[in-house]
Amino acid sequence: MHAQQRQRTQERLAQGGLTRALFADIHSIKWLTGFNPPIQLGPSFFVGGPPLLWYDNGTFTLIVLDGHADSVAAFGAQPDCTLVTYEGYTIQKPITGGPNLSAVLRDVVGSSAGGGPVGVEARSLTFLLHDVINDVLGGVTSSTIDDWLAPLRMVKTAEEIVKLRDNFALSDLGHRVARQVIKPGLREIDIWAEIHGSIQREVGERVPLGNDCVVGYRQNNIGGWPGDLLVREDDSVIVDLSTVRHGYWSDSCATYYATKPGEAQSAAHRMIEDALAFAISLVRPGVQANEIDRKVRGFIEARGYPVYPHHTGHGVGVTGHEEPRIVPYNEVPLAAGMVILLEPGTYVPGAWGVRLEDALLVTEDGAEVLTTHEKGMMG
Amino acid sequence: MHAQQRQRTQERLAQGGLTRALFADIHSIKWLTGFNPPIQLGPSFFVGGPPLLWYDNGTFTLIVLDGHADSVAAFGAQPDCTLVTYEGYTIQKPITGGPNLSAVLRDVVGSSAGGGPVGVEARSLTFLLHDVINDVLGGVTSSTIDDWLAPLRMVKTAEEIVKLRDNFALSDLGHRVARQVIKPGLREIDIWAEIHGSIQREVGERVPLGNDCVVGYRQNNIGGWPGDLLVREDDSVIVDLSTVRHGYWSDSCATYYATKPGEAQSAAHRMIEDALAFAISLVRPGVQANEIDRKVRGFIEARGYPVYPHHTGHGVGVTGHEEPRIVPYNEVPLAAGMVILLEPGTYVPGAWGVRLEDALLVTEDGAEVLTTHEKGMMG
Numbered sequence: 001m002h003a004q005q006r007q008r009t010q011e012r013l014a015q016g017g018l019t020r021a022l023f024a025d026i027h028s029i030k031w032l033t034g035f036n037p038p039i040q041l042g043p044s045f046f047v048g049g050p051p052l053l054w055y056d057n058g059t060f061t062l063i064v065l066d067g068h069a070d071s072v073a074a075f076g077a078q079p080d081c082t083l084v085t086y087e088g089y090t091i092q093k094p095i096t097g098g099p100n101l102s103a104v105l106r107d108v109v110g111s112s113a114g115g116g117p118v119g120v121e122a123r124s125l126t127f128l129l130h131d132v133i134n135d136v137l138g139g140v141t142s143s144t145i146d147d148w149l150a151p152l153r154m155v156k157t158a159e160e161i162v163k164l165r166d167n168f169a170l171s172d173l174g175h176r177v178a179r180q181v182i183k184p185g186l187r188e189i190d191i192w193a194e195i196h197g198s199i200q201r202e203v204g205e206r207v208p209l210g211n212d213c214v215v216g217y218r219q220n221n222i223g224g225w226p227g228d229l230l231v232r233e234d235d236s237v238i239v240d241l242s243t244v245r246h247g248y249w250s251d252s253c254a255t256y257y258a259t260k261p262g263e264a265q266s267a268a269h270r271m272i273e274d275a276l277a278f279a280i281s282l283v284r285p286g287v288q289a290n291e292i293d294r295k296v297r298g299f300i301e302a303r304g305y306p307v308y309p310h311h312t313g314h315g316v317g318v319t320g321h322e323e324p325r326i327v328p329y330n331e332v333p334l335a336a337g338m339v340i341l342l343e344p345g346t347y348v349p350g351a352w353g354v355r356l357e358d359a360l361l362v363t364e365d366g367a368e369v370l371t372t373h374e375k376g377m378m379g
Numbered sequence: 380m381h382a383q384q385r386q387r388t389q390e391r392l393a394q395g396g397l398t399r400a401l402f403a404d405i406h407s408i409k410w411l412t413g414f415n416p417p418i419q420l421g422p423s424f425f426v427g428g429p430p431l432l433w434y435d436n437g438t439f440t441l442i443v444l445d446g447h448a449d450s451v452a453a454f455g456a457q458p459d460c461t462l463v464t465y466e467g468y469t470i471q472k473p474i475t476g477g478p479n480l481s482a483v484l485r486d487v488v489g490s491s492a493g494g495g496p497v498g499v500e501a502r503s504l505t506f507l508l509h510d511v512i513n514d515v516l517g518g519v520t521s522s523t524i525d526d527w528l529a530p531l532r533m534v535k536t537a538e539e540i541v542k543l544r545d546n547f548a549l550s551d552l553g554h555r556v557a558r559q560v561i562k563p564g565l566r567e568i569d570i571w572a573e574i575h576g577s578i579q580r581e582v583g584e585r586v587p588l589g590n591d592c593v594v595g596y597r598q599n600n601i602g603g604w605p606g607d608l609l610v611r612e613d614d615s616v617i618v619d620l621s622t623v624r625h626g627y628w629s630d631s632c633a634t635y636y637a638t639k640p641g642e643a644q645s646a647a648h649r650m651i652e653d654a655l656a657f658a659i660s661l662v663r664p665g666v667q668a669n670e671i672d673r674k675v676r677g678f679i680e681a682r683g684y685p686v687y688p689h690h691t692g693h694g695v696g697v698t699g700h701e702e703p704r705i706v707p708y709n710e711v712p713l714a715a716g717m718v719i720l721l722e723p724g725t726y727v728p729g730a731w732g733v734r735l736e737d738a739l740l741v742t743e744d745g746a747e748v749l750t751t752h753e754k755g756m757m758g
Contacts, residue, residue, distance in 0.1 A: 201568060201569060
């Protein structure tokens with residue numbers, strides 16, 4: 001699992017002159033190994049530090065809390081990656097996750113025969129653990145590699161695209177439910193609970209769900225968690241959904257109406273449908289992210305509508321928001337295999353808003369739309 | 380908000396000879412400030428490191444991601460605690476949360492006029508941030524304070540007990556729903572979705588929900604996430620619920636039946652009811668945690684049932700599992716103001732299980748039961 005990710009990473013480290021590295025960012029480690037611990041209730045109370053992935057001349061060692069060992073699927077069959085755990089909770093003695101993790105890291109790093117600097121994810125590695133590698137390797141020089149994987153993560157592997165498609169099918173389901181249930185008198189949270197329950201019943205397990213479910217008359221009606229605000233007769237409701245399954249995120253948005261939308265809303269909705277179609281038409285390998293951003297903003301501005309204050313889109317994978325970011329400064333060119341979101345919108349604060357969002361797989365000659373949810377007007 | 384926590388901490392640091400400290404553990408910081416960022420979807424993609432709380436001679440400075448600023452309730456009125464944010468995501472330039480956090484920490488620590496060592500939460504502090512304080516304060520000695528707050532967190536303040544009571548009311552609601560809906564043919568996830576939806580509708584917002592929803596015929600039927608396993612005609616179903624609201628956890632368990640329970644199950648259920656009542660009768664200030672643990676295990680053993688392999692109970696607060704742990708090694712004496720769970724059970728792997736759990740506030744002369752969910756047999 002995720003062998004291509006490790007191969008790309010090994011090449012990147014070699015280019016940077018590194019034969020050893022310690023990864024400590026949860027997203028790096030998910031991407032490199034498929035490690036997928038539950039996230040719904042926040043961090044485990046028993047960890048002694050971040051999960052770690054030690055790279056040493058072609059082989060990887062993943063070090064995680066014993067309670068998270070079953071979150072590493074199919075680990076028996078990884079010739080280049082070994083799993084090691086440390087003890088977290090036991091009823092037999094006081095909890096010492098921190099020292100236990102340090103001790104395991106000491107053993108793992110101690111078997112390193114190489115020399116030279118060690119790459120470290122410095123934003124996530126704790127200094128106690130850094131001291132361990134320093135100590136074991138005799139005052140080794142550490143070199144920061146925090147942002148090295150972000151560009152590699154942009155182009156998805158076939159294995160990742162399968163996981164992403166599974167998630168887009170779930171957010172599509174969520175949108176079918178939203179379209180069916182939204183009506184005056186429901187609250188945002190009622191709609192949300194219906195969507196979330198349907199998704200979890202579909203797959204037979206808990207699924208984390210983001211992002212927004214907001215009525216149009218909110219002052220900030222761009223996004224936000226669902227609350228106890230009632231859907232009014234003439235309301236728009238923006239529903240923006242991410243599911244997180246297999247450690248991967250989906251993302252998609254549509255705008256629904258409590259009843260038949262008014263003139264202004266209808267016109268804006270049609271305009272945003274056109275803006276999204278226009279945005280999709282721009283996607284192909286080689287086009288720069290900020291070119292898409294500029295053109296889509298221009299499209300909306302030319303039609304006399306307020307331009308959305310957020311990004312035009314972003315990549316998605318082990319996070320819900322990653323490179324390539326479709327934003328004004330970003331000159332990164334799209335490439336086949338990237339999976340991106342495009343999400344133009346227009347908002348009248350305190351009145352109504354419209355946003356529509358599709359996910360796209362960049363192909364050799366354009367894009368495949370991965371989301372199938374209906375985005376046309378209701379009513 | 381949480382001023383008493385900061386007062387206790389200041390005293391503890393002074394006892395340890397420290398007038399400056401840097402907290403980096405999310406649970407410490409929640410407890411010290413009321414900081415309560417969303418947890419449902421895992422860590423924010425835009426943080427540059429952990430949230431930080433700098434203590435310097437009587438005043439605290441909380442440093443968090445700008446996107447988390449509204450997760451610090453009522454911060455205007457804290458004379459001893461200031462809020463500072465650093466920039467995370469913007470569409471105007473590349474994301475540099477790490478350097479931004481370092482820069483803010485540099486400013487905050489730079490105003491320190493004191494000398495002497497700095498206490499640090501070494502298991503959570505990243506080494507980049509440790510370098511900042513080292514650098515700004517000129518090679519300061521850092522002293523590890525990772526476990527200093529755990530004993531202070533045991534006795535709850537009046538403010539915390541209000542937050543905990545709110546959560547116990549929600550898990551009580553969840554149990555009412557469970558008791559109502561459980562029947563043959565439903566799956567664990569169906570039951571879960573009903574419970575979770577009801578709780579969220581009740582409060583009008585999203586609420587994270589733990590812990591277990593398992594049918595009796597699972598091989599490991601002690602606990603686990605709900606799956607697509609069907610409730611069978613003669614099944615027991617253990618439902619163990621934690622809600623997380625205001626940053627505080629509830630916890631409570633009951634065992635339900637698909638139909639009228641059989642002889643053996645009925646007898647075991649009654650025995651565990653007695654065991655829980657016995658456990659509660661032991662709670663008073665001064666009794667050692669492991670005395671309760673030993674006596675409750677003995678109660679079950681004396682009746683010829685398999686003794687649960689897990690803890691007898693634990694504390695609860697900003698985490699769902701904290702001191703005082705009611706386990707064999709723990710000699711800590713209970714004290715008025717502690718909030719603990721007691722959860723005896725007995726399990727026949729692959730067949731059925733029973734666990735019942737109540738929450739207790741230790742009072743001057745005994746205990747107040749904080750949970751009101753019905754735990755008697757169904758059918």
